[in-house]
Amino acid sequence: MTQTNRQILLVSRPQGAASTDNFRLVETPLAPLAEGEVRVRNHFLSLDPYMRGRMNDSKSYAAPQALDTVMIGGTVGEVVESRNAKFKAGDKVVGMAGWQEYGTSNGADLRVVDTTHVPLSAYLGPVGMPGVTGWYGLNGIIKPQAGQTVVVSAASGAVGSVVGQLAKRAGCRAVGIAGGAEKCRYVTETLGFDACVDYKAGNLYQDLKTATPEGVDGYFENVGGAVLDATLARMNPFGRIAVCGMIAGYDGEPVPLKFPQLILTQRLLVQGFIVTEHLDVWPQALTELGTLVGKQQLVYRESVADGLENAPEAFLGMLKGQNFGKQLVKLI
Amino acid sequence: MTQTNRQILLVSRPQGAASTDNFRLVETPLAPLAEGEVRVRNHFLSLDPYMRGRMNDSKSYAAPQALDTVMIGGTVGEVVESRNAKFKAGDKVVGMAGWQEYGTSNGADLRVVDTTHVPLSAYLGPVGMPGVTGWYGLNGIIKPQAGQTVVVSAASGAVGSVVGQLAKRAGCRAVGIAGGAEKCRYVTETLGFDACVDYKAGNLYQDLKTATPEGVDGYFENVGGAVLDATLARMNPFGRIAVCGMIAGYDGEPVPLKFPQLILTQRLLVQGFIVTEHLDVWPQALTELGTLVGKQQLVYRESVADGLENAPEAFLGMLKGQNFGKQLVKLI
Incomplete structure (x- = not known):
């Protein structure tokens, strides 16, 4: 048959x-x-x-x-x-x-x-493409230093959850942005981020400001649009933005970036990347991520x-x- | 007295x-x-x-x-x-x-x-801050390779004229953007750029496309606004944009960036810089620029x-x- x-x-x-x-x-x-x-x-x-x-x-x-x-x-x-x-x-x-x-x-x-x-x-x-994506954007572009603040959008997702947990392990303040109180609670209580901003609550910029009292040194971008505008306005001098996704613009209607001059005034580095173009880091990233998941030190x-x-x-x-x-x- | x-x-x-x-x-x-x-x-x-x-x-x-x-x-x-x-x-x-x-x-x-x-x-x-600004944005961020295309806005100006001439010396196709036929003629005939686009002529994107048949690998940004939008749309994968000035936004009205998603889709590096924060390169840059001006190999x-x-x-x-x-x- x-x-x-x-x-x-x-x-x-x-x-x-x-x-x-x-x-x-x-x-x-x-x-x-x-x-x-x-x-x-x-x-x-x-x-x-x-x-x-x-x-x-x-x-x-x-x-x-x-x-x-x-x-x-x-x-x-x-x-x-x-x-x-x-x-x-x-x-x-x-x-x-x-x-x-x-x-x-x-x-x-x-x-x-x-x-x-x-x-x-x-x-x-976490031990596949999303995990390596988070690993590369964080370690290859943001290059976090202990004591700095790292923000990640879509924080409860497959990539974002890895970014924040790795940032915490690097000694950073990890701040997530997610949609809704339930996801935010998960981000802080289960994933262990220091704070999470609910972008659906209607006070995105103010809430982000409260969650990042010392500004933002690294931003891992998964969504684009209003979330990118708000975070850009919180960037510290010499901040790094890893651009991994801009889901807000996927339906064909481009979403402009409101304040591009901040790239200059804050001397930011903004870099887009596709993880499959960085195959050289995959073995190291997968080994680290697999070890953490195996030891249940990385939650997903x-x-x-x-x-x-x-x-x-x-x-x-x-x-x-x-x-x-x-x-x-x-x-x- | x-x-x-x-x-x-x-x-x-x-x-x-x-x-x-x-x-x-x-x-x-x-x-x-x-x-x-x-x-x-x-x-x-x-x-x-x-x-x-x-x-x-x-x-x-x-x-x-x-x-x-x-x-x-x-x-x-x-x-x-x-x-x-x-x-x-x-x-x-x-x-x-x-x-x-x-x-x-x-x-x-x-x-x-x-x-x-x-x-x-x-x-x-050319042997002062504008010259070093051009030198740093080109060599420190754009890192041009022979055969690539480098575009610079405000090309007839103090910074832009240095960028294009150094790009030519690095074996690149140098394309300027300037305002008016007279400035454009100066950029090509006197400064020796391969092409110059007159942004006031009303066909910015089409003219830029014609001037950059193989796309743009490096862009030195002095102006922002519509010129940035047009050039961003011509960037090749892995292009680098050195953001030196955004004069278009200086009068307080922020000029949005229309297609930020290109940073992701083309995996661009966009970096803002202030030349006075890179004092380590000044001696080398001033020596090179002074030598070129002294030998009349750098026109200004x-x-x-x-x-x-x-x-x-x-x-x-x-x-x-x-x-x-x-x-x-x-x-x-």
Whole structure:
């Protein structure tokens, strides 16, 4: 009997906000493996803000996702069949199979991981791309010094939670920005940040000022828009801003930066980065992050949607900040 | 007979655009020198955009200029009397005496210069703060590589002209942005840039696109506003922007940056700087720049107003781009 794969394709580009109409669930038969190929049953799919950028047909750091192809995405799963000597059935692997239940590849995109101390799904979060993203922006760009203040937006998310916890370990005052009292409570009480500002409470700048009495030396930017404007106005001389995401502008309507002259008057360094262009730091970052997670010294939280068919809805919710922690889709 | 000094004071802060009403010319008697003091007859006063920032009473990289005090400013002149062993009458010096005909100080702010091969006024231009500013932004931040494209705004000015000529010497394509056909012709024909875009011609982005067929790798920002927006949109991945001035926002009305997300999508480095905070590079920069000017391998141009009383008018004209080359005031 031929096995069936379920996949989600990108079938149209958003005009303004993305919608479920941009996606389509299809069922396709699985072809027998060719020599050298590996088949993985995906357990979890990662949903990440960068995917929204790929849906547009515009100049960006990556080619747009082609229409009528499986949506790109990081996955973890288990090898179910292998005609490649490097993999055997039962191996737990991290890959980029995208929004589908089974991934088939020549194995070049797969990495076998050890789930003895680190849960498989964590390889899509704190010990995966989001974790390394936080690690690189903090250590490679912000370069925090003990006693300084580091602010991170989307603080309860997969990247932000890592940034703040690592900043605390570096001896900094860690201040988060998140949406809603519940997320803020989690950021301070569970993640151990010194303070968290609720950007939905209506007093963003004043609340941020109160939370950063000595100004801001490092800012890890995940959202852009009004949050960036407010934090920029709190930057100390020689502050560093690592620009990792600008989710506020993803729906096509560019959000201007109100006070660019602060870059000059405060002599700021503002640097955009894409973590996959800094592969040299991945081994060190993954080792450090894996050790911390294994020892339960790095806390993380997951928001898990159940079933591939719910991936589009979960993705759109994440873009609106409805997730709470790393957004995953459980596929099995 | 007591000698008289003429001075220009800042007497009020601009509401919006600066005006001549913000200044007042006064005559004050010169007190006899105390032990350790030096008196300099200033020959030239330098007018620079940063002075506009000092007129405001707002948070910036420098304390605001106090009201009813002599306007700050770089000067070159000749020692006319000295009770300090380090200086003798006839010494040519660079200092920061401000908008006045005579400067009196303990000598800590003065540096004796050699005018054998380099004209005295050049120490306020290509072999002074503007020159080092261009040198640092280019070599310290943009770090140009042969074959890359470097763009500089206010290209015919004291800083911009140095940036483009040094970029050419580094093997780059140098593209200027300047206001008006005459300045643009000067930038290409006299300064030797590869191209110059006239921002007043009404097709800024298209003209810049034509002038930078392979995009922009380094941008030296002197003006901000629409020019920054246009150049940002031409930046290549991993481009560097040295932010030296944002004259467009000096009159109090902040000019937003339209597409900040390009910092992320193009992984740009944007860095603000103040050259006086990088004193370590001054000796190397001044040696290189002095050598080039002495050998007439670095071209520069001066716009000279005559007489201290004309300094405010010349300063306001410079803020509107009416100067052509380094704006000086001849005081003797």
